[in-house]
Each structure stands twice: as structure tokens, then as C-alpha cells.
Amino acid sequence: MKIDLKKIIFFSMATIIFILIRQQSHFTEPNYKNIEIISYNLVNKHGYSVEILNLGGIISSIKTPDRSGVFKDITLGFTSPKQYLDEHPYFGAIVGRFANRIANGKFELEGKEYILAQNNGPNHLHGGALGFDNVYWEVDTLENKNGIQLSYISADGEEGYPGNLSVTVTYILTDDNTLKVKYEAQTDKTTVINLTQHSYFNLSGDFSKQILDHELQLFADSYLPVDNTQIPTGSIQLVADSPFDFRARKEIGKDIDIKNNQLEIGKGYDHCWVLNNTKKDLVKAASVYHPQSGRMMDVYTDQPGIQLYTGNFLDDTLPSKTQGTYGPRSAFCLETQHFPNSPNVSDFPTTILKPGEIFTSETHFKFSVN
Numbered sequence: 001m002k003i004d005l006k007k008i009i010f011f012s013m014a015t016i017i018f019i020l021i022r023q024q025s026h027f028t029e030p031n032y033k034n035i036e037i038i039s040y041n042l043v044n045k046h047g048y049s050v051e052i053l054n055l056g057g058i059i060s061s062i063k064t065p066d067r068s069g070v071f072k073d074i075t076l077g078f079t080s081p082k083q084y085l086d087e088h089p090y091f092g093a094i095v096g097r098f099a100n101r102i103a104n105g106k107f108e109l110e111g112k113e114y115i116l117a118q119n120n121g122p123n124h125l126h127g128g129a130l131g132f133d134n135v136y137w138e139v140d141t142l143e144n145k146n147g148i149q150l151s152y153i154s155a156d157g158e159e160g161y162p163g164n165l166s167v168t169v170t171y172i173l174t175d176d177n178t179l180k181v182k183y184e185a186q187t188d189k190t191t192v193i194n195l196t197q198h199s200y201f202n203l204s205g206d207f208s209k210q211i212l213d214h215e216l217q218l219f220a221d222s223y224l225p226v227d228n229t230q231i232p233t234g235s236i237q238l239v240a241d242s243p244f245d246f247r248a249r250k251e252i253g254k255d256i257d258i259k260n261n262q263l264e265i266g267k268g269y270d271h272c273w274v275l276n277n278t279k280k281d282l283v284k285a286a287s288v289y290h291p292q293s294g295r296m297m298d299v300y301t302d303q304p305g306i307q308l309y310t311g312n313f314l315d316d317t318l319p320s321k322t323q324g325t326y327g328p329r330s331a332f333c334l335e336t337q338h339f340p341n342s343p344n345v346s347d348f349p350t351t352i353l354k355p356g357e358i359f360t361s362e363t364h365f366k367f368s369v370n
């Protein structure tokens with residue numbers, strides 16, 4: 001057999017070049033754990049402050065005074081930013097590309113089926129395995145220094161979603177003690193979008209206490225009942241005569257342990273309320289009052305829904321910022337958003353974003369003392 005030296009040399013060189021390119025691309029893959037986590041602190045003229053990380057756009061602290069002027073951190077999270085690199089239940093994070101659940105991790109858009117991570121039982125939750133809560137955002141300080149703008153480009157196909165999506169989230173802390181969160185996004189292919197802020201609040205500032213004594217009012221006449229896997233059944237249920245009625249201010253704990261199939265599924269409240277806001281204006285959606293400290297928080301949004309989650313799955317495994325661990329119901333979340341599973345329910349307000357359109361949404365958290 002004749003040995004073709006030229007061919008052998010050619011194939012050996014090609015193999016070496018291929019290995020080198022592979023290694024090169026391996027080394028240039030982003031190693032998130034090595035990017036520096038930077039924290040930004042917004043302080044207003046009354047001393048209210050909000051701390052935000054470039055990792056996940058996480059709000060790592062919000063400090064507000066009680067009625068005697070004592071400032072305390074009222075959001076769950078960790079003392080060291082590095083702890084947010086380990087798994088945690090979306091503490092303070094920006095959640096996307098699609099907040100909340102998508103049934104069976106699938107949806108159809110313009111005749112094509114998209115498959116997403118099933119990271120919550122059979123369902124897709126909060127954007128998947130590496131959602132917006134996990135990525136590093138580029139941060140710019142606003143000109144008048146009262147806020148920051150975070151930007152992120154979610155690549156076409158990231159977590160299974162179509163289209164390069166460019167997203168900005170702006171956090172502004174005003175001198176009237178309001179934290180404004182503004183979202184904007186554009187895509188180059190038709191996609192779905194649902195963005196929220198996943199802060200966990202305990203207005204007492206003492207995380208060893210449960211939030212059942214906080215008084216809540218929700219400006220919603222109905223809510224979305226869910227199936228056993230926490231996907232909305234599709235029906236819109238009036239809250240009247242049910243534990244879901246927060247139309248008048250009521251303690252969160254008042255009805256939370258009532259025998260009720262919906263409360264059993266969520267181990268408490270973990271449902272989306274349908275806001276009485278048909279015009280898409282920025283309106284008051286919720287109001288929370290902690291009688292002992294006097295701290296109050298009003299939530300305004302232009303979104304159609306708000307998910308009340310009462311920290312039911314916190315299980316004393318994560319270390320608290322103060323002392324001990326975070327237990328069940330040691331915080332509540334009020335996640336302003338579109339309805340869960342919207343991409344699969346044509347009756348729900350649309351979450352489709354097309355090229356050329358600009359997605360905008362805004363939520364305000366206004367803090368006060370009463």
C-alpha cells in the first residue's frame with residue numbers, strides 16, 4: 001500500500017487546528033463565576049436606600065424607616081453578593097424572559113413549537129435554568145444619579161426562546177420614597193415576554209418573624225385558579241366569598257390556613273390576581289401595611305396581573321441576613337406581570353412581542369410610614 005505523506009500531513013494539521021479552535025472556544029465561553037459582582041447603592045434625601053447588583057439585577061437591600069425613624073432592611077437576601085451565585089429562590093431578582101410558569105415547557109408561535117426547560121415539575125418557571133436572574137447585566141448610572149439602567153441581550157435561542165431580545169431595566173429611587181422599575185425590550189424575531197421583579201418583603205425588618213400580621217389590600221376583583229401543577233386552569237374566578245378576597249385591607253394570615261383546595265396547592269397564596277386595570281394605565285395594584293412598625297408599601301403597575309407569593313416554599317435552608325434561616329412565610333412577593341402560561345392561552349392578554357414593537361412596562365414601589 002502506498003502511503004500518501006501529503007495527505008497524512010494535511011489531515012494531521014487539520015486535526016491539530018480543529019483541536020486548537022475547540023480549546024479556544026472553550027476558553028472564551030463566559031465563565032459567569034469569574035465576573036465581578038458589583039453593587040450599586042441608591043440613596044434619596046430622606047436616607048431611604050436601595051442596593052442593586054449587576055448579577056441578575058438583584059435588589060439586595062431596601063432600607064426604610066419605621067414610625068420612630070429606625071431604618072431597617074425590609075427585603076430577604078444574603079449578606080455577601082457571592083452567595084447569590086448559589087441556588088436561591090429568585091431573591092430580589094429580575095425575572096425573564098418569561099416570568100412565572102409555562103405549561104409543560106412548551107408553546108407554539110407562528111406555527112412553530114418551542115421547547116423550554118421544565119424546571120418546575122412538568123412546567124417551565126421564571127425563564128428556565130439560566131434566566132435573567134442569573135445573568136450579568138451591563139450597568140449605567142443615570143445622569144442625575146438617582147437611578148441606574150441595566151441592559152442585557154438575550155440571544156436568539158437562549159433558554160429555548162426565539163429572537164435576540166435586547167432588554168433594559170431602569171431602577172430609580174425618587175425623593176418621594178418611590179422605587180420605580182421600568183422595563184423596555186425589543187426583539188428581531190417574534191417572541192414572548194413577561195418581566196417581573198421578585199423581591200421578598202418583610203416590612204418588620206425582622207426576618208425571624210412571619211408576614212402573616214401584615215395587612216394587604218389588592219385592587220382585584222378576581223384571580224386565576226390553578227391546577228395541581230400551579231398552571232392557571234384558564235378560568236377567571238371572582239374573589240368574593242373566598243380567602244382570595246383582599247379587596248378590603250385584611251391580614252395576610254387571616255384566611256391563609258382555611259381549608260381550600262387552591263391554598264393547599266400553593267401551600268398558601270401563590271396565585272395571580274387579575275387587576276381591575278383594563279386601560280393599561282399605571283394604577284395602584286396593592287397596598288401593604290405592617291401595623292407594629294408603621295411601614296407601608298404601595299405597588300403601582302400597568303401590568304394586568306400580580307402574583308402574591310407568601311414564601312410558602314422557604315424551608316429554613318438559607319441563611320438569613322440577620323440571624324437564623326429563612327422559614328416559611330417569612331416574606332411576601334408581589335410580582336407584577338402578565339398572566340402565567342399566557343403563550344398557551346389565547347383568551348389571556350397577549351405576551352407576544354414582534355420585531356419593530358417596543359415592549360414597555362412599569363412598576364412603582366412607594367414606601368411610607370403610617
Ligand code: GLA
Nearest residue numbers: 089090125270307309313333
Ligand atoms: C414564584 C412562584 C412560586 C415559587 C417562587 C420561587 O413566585 O410562583 O411558586 O416558585 O417563585 O420559589
